[in-house]
Each structure stands twice: as structure tokens, then as C-alpha cells.
Amino acid sequence: MRALIQRVTEASVTVDDTIIGEIGTGLLILVCAMDGDDPAKPETLATKISKLRIFTDDAGKMNRSLVDVGGAALIVSQFTLAADTSRGNRPGFSQAAKPETGRALYEQFVRDVSALGIATATGSFGADMAVRLTNDGPVTIWLDV
Template sequence: MRALIQRVSRAKVEVEERVTGEISQGLLILVCAMQDDTETEAEKLAARIAKLRIFKDDAGKMNRSVVDIGGACLVVSQFTLAADTTRGNRPGFSTAAPPDEGNRLYLHFSNILREMGLPVATGEFGADMAVSLVNDGPVTIWMDSTDRN
């Protein structure tokens, strides 16, 4: 799975002018299930993100996780994170998981974060969404479940 994580002071997602998810301080997580991903990748990536120390401590250093600060997560599915831009000007998305599997893993990823005690709001899988946020820092980090370092 791939994720783009943004530290936010607030974020929300709307579908057809209806708010489907909204958080204050925490993480906006754009997530994409890739072909051949399993629940294991979703679980590992969720655990890594929950422990990611990107919030400031009392000394002003990025040393606290979203769990440590009592923050929340807004998880939004985004298959375009699978974009292959190596040929031509139009990205290809064939490496993304098929929609049914992508949705299943997106929901599983969100539920794992909830099981870790994090408040989780979500977008709507497959919908045309409007995401708004105030990026705090800004801090934006790319993660992939295949990264081993």
C-alpha cells in the first residue's frame, strides 16, 4: 500500500457538498492499495503511520506521534497514488488494486487505525471528493508498505 501523510491542524472531505469526514489536529492520510497487497500490508502501514513521530514535543522537535498527541486521522482513498508516469503524458493506473479489493483494504486500513485507539474519519471510496486541509508545518511524508528501511 502507498500513503501520503500530511500533518494537519484541520482537514475535511466532502462528497457532493456533504461532509463525509472531518478532523482537527492529526493526520490526513491519502491511501492506495496496490495490486497483490494483502491485509498484512495494510496492517503494517497503519502501524508505521500511527507511530510516526512528526508532531512537536515540548522542545519543538518532531518527536511525538499522532497517538501521543491524542490526534485524529482522516483517511481518504486515492488510487492516483499508483500513477505510472514513465510513458507519455497520461499516467497509467494499472498497478492499483482492483476497485473491490482496493475498497476492502482501504476499510481494513482505517479499522486498524481505529483499533489502535485513534479517532478515524473517512472519505467515500470511489467518489469524486473535495479535500480541504491546513497543512501544519508543512509536513508531508510519502510511505510505501514495500519500503523496508
């Protein structure tokens, strides 16, 4: 699985002019299931993200995790993270998991993050979404597991 995480002070997802998910302090997690991902990947990714020490401590150092700060996660499916831009000008997405598999792995990832005691909100798999965020730092990290 592949994820792009952004530390935020707030984030939301809107579908058809309706906010369907929003958080305050925490992480916006854009996630993509890749072709060949197995059922263990969502838990591995969730655990890794929950333990990343990317929130500042009292000394101003990135030394606290999402769990440590009691932050939330806004989790949005985004197959375009699988874009292959190595040839031509039109990205290819053949490295992304098929929609049925992608949905199952995305939903499992959401459950795995929630099971770690992290408040979660989500986008809508496969929908045309508008994502709004205030990136804190900015801190943006790419993860492949």
C-alpha cells in the same frame, strides 16, 4: 500499500456539497492499495503511521506520534497514488489494486487505525471528493509498505 500523509491542524472531505468526514489536529492520510498487496499490509501501514514521530514536542522537535498527541486521522482512498508517469503524458494506473480488492484493503486499513485508539473519519471510496486541509509545518510524507 502506499500512503501520502500530511500533518494538519484541520481537514475535511466533502461529497455532493456535504461534509462527510472532518478532523482537527492530526493526519490526513491519502491511501492506495497496490496490485499484489496482501491482507497484512493495512495493519503494517496503520502501525507505521501511528508510531511516526512527526509532531513537535515542547522543545519544538518532531518527537511525538499521532497517538502521543491524541490526534485524529482523516483517511481518504486515492487510487491516483499508483500513477505511473514513466511514459508519455497520461498517467497509467495499472499498479493500483482492482476496485473490489482496493475497497476491502482500504476498509481494513480504517479499522486497523481505529483499533490503535485513533479517532478516524473517512472519505467515500470511489466517490468524487473535495478535500480541504491546513497542512501544519508543512509536513508531508510518502510511505510504501
